[in-house]
Amino acid sequence: MQQRLLLDSKLLEITIQRLCQQLIENHANFSEAVILGMQPRGIFLAQRIKKALDKLLPDETKLGFLDTTFHRDDFRRRDVPLTPSETKVPFLIEDKNVILIDDVLYTGRSVRAALDAMITFGRPSKVELLVLVDRLYSRHIPIEANYVGKRVNTLESQRVQVELKEQGGKDNIWLINTNAE
Amino acid sequence: MSQLNTKHLLGIKNLQPNEIELIFETADNFKDVLNRPIKKVPSLRDITIANVFFENSTRTRLSFELAEKRLSADVINFSSSSSSVKKGETLLDTVNNILAMKVDMVVMRHSSPGAPHFLARHIDANIVNAGDGTHEHPTQALLDTYSIREKLGDVAGKKVVIVGDILHSRVALSNIFALQKLGAEVMVCGPPTLLPKHIKELGVKVELDIKKALEWCEVANILRIQLERQKMAYFPSLREYSQYYGVNKAMLDSLKNPITIMHPGPINRGVEITSDVADSDHAIILQQVENGVAIRMAVLYLLAGITS
Numbered sequence: 001m002q003q004r005l006l007l008d009s010k011l012l013e014i015t016i017q018r019l020c021q022q023l024i025e026n027h028a029n030f031s032e033a034v035i036l037g038m039q040p041r042g043i044f045l046a047q048r049i050k051k052a053l054d055k056l057l058p059d060e061t062k063l064g065f066l067d068t069t070f071h072r073d074d075f076r077r078r079d080v081p082l083t084p085s086e087t088k089v090p091f092l093i094e095d096k097n098v099i100l101i102d103d104v105l106y107t108g109r110s111v112r113a114a115l116d117a118m119i120t121f122g123r124p125s126k127v128e129l130l131v132l133v134d135r136l137y138s139r140h141i142p143i144e145a146n147y148v149g150k151r152v153n154t155l156e157s158q159r160v161q162v163e164l165k166e167q168g169g170k171d172n173i174w175l176i177n178t179n180a181e
Numbered sequence: 182m183s184q185l186n187t188k189h190l191l192g193i194k195n196l197q198p199n200e201i202e203l204i205f206e207t208a209d210n211f212k213d214v215l216n217r218p219i220k221k222v223p224s225l226r227d228i229t230i231a232n233v234f235f236e237n238s239t240r241t242r243l244s245f246e247l248a249e250k251r252l253s254a255d256v257i258n259f260s261s262s263s264s265s266v267k268k269g270e271t272l273l274d275t276v277n278n279i280l281a282m283k284v285d286m287v288v289m290r291h292s293s294p295g296a297p298h299f300l301a302r303h304i305d306a307n308i309v310n311a312g313d314g315t316h317e318h319p320t321q322a323l324l325d326t327y328s329i330r331e332k333l334g335d336v337a338g339k340k341v342v343i344v345g346d347i348l349h350s351r352v353a354l355s356n357i358f359a360l361q362k363l364g365a366e367v368m369v370c371g372p373p374t375l376l377p378k379h380i381k382e383l384g385v386k387v388e389l390d391i392k393k394a395l396e397w398c399e400v401a402n403i404l405r406i407q408l409e410r411q412k413m414a415y416f417p418s419l420r421e422y423s424q425y426y427g428v429n430k431a432m433l434d435s436l437k438n439p440i441t442i443m444h445p446g447p448i449n450r451g452v453e454i455t456s457d458v459a460d461s462d463h464a465i466i467l468q469q470v471e472n473g474v475a476i477r478m479a480v481l482y483l484l485a486g487i488t489s
Contacts, residue, residue: 067210069210070210070214070222070223070224070482071222071223071224075224075225075485075486076227076485076486078486080183080184080486081183081184081482081483081486081487082183083183083203083206083207084207084210085210086210086213087210087213116223119219120214120217120218120219120221120222121217121218121219122218
């Protein structure tokens, strides 16, 4: 199996810092903003972003987790139904600026489901999307990210694997060829 | 484990403990959904479910219907009292006619034990047993054990007594299976005429004295005296039943440890349980009803997700 390292621990740290600076730059008043990490893999990145933002800002940033399982469009089209994860949105998102966070943006279908899941908690004034890796030219749905850690051009046969130390192990983001012979 | 090994929910008897656990974990998520401002998810939006009730029901039917609607399924209701069954149509013909209208799932209650099992052998749709005669009532047992898990943290190792008409109760049988599979100790208590002869074969304790039973247990599930099934005189009078087996406040107050009171409804107030017990803090009767919707959503969601 061939694999290429997209980001290592040091580069990831720099990328997260840059993303936080961009967020602050775009939000004149960050107290109106909340961040929502998408289950299951976006939550670790969301926690990292919150931690970095808390160091840069006077007030603590609100963080929630959003599960999209019941809103996905591939129910009954998979062999096995997806197992839901916990949704934890302990605040109102009505009239807030919501920043959705996920690790990889690929077809855009998860984000569509997340938008659906999110509006069950109220009507935000604005929604933005932050992703660590954007797989270019692979969208099934017209959805784009506002903040991107790294853009990569990938084949359908390739896979982006995000390993974060919160999941055990080290910080490494890989691009993997799944059918390499 | 992320899916059930069965296409139908016919009873608890053939479920594995990890399947019950999967239903509980899925129900946790649906309970969360039910507490949101918008209590609806679009998971089953292309599914049609028929609620086929050959026997009367209020809460089970409402609970199923609400669960189906919260999952965005299309729902049709059928009750035998206002249908062609009265004209002599067979069960299979009735259900096949409903399925010909492109129905994906059937939730059925029937007075004959085994009716849903019979249907499962003959039709393709997913079947959920909502009570078959005196046999099983799986979703009730799931919501009862789920409520115990919610109240006491776990079901394993807990002592649960089921009080009342065990002979005619499908709730009792399904509860015994579910509690045992999850590792609880089960006792049944009631007048000897309302206890099945070989109930001990199921591995449950039998106690005839309600006071001793309540002293032993952590949870008491008080069953309804099924007035419609008392064709023979199993006990002399309701007053005498209530005297010997009714649970009242004074009895609960005299116990060394406080216990949790459950009841599957509908309550005959003053017969199996007095009003002050049913409305006390010990009772989790309304929580059971609330959990019923979440459990039924989980069951329908997991069964609908099985495509093969």
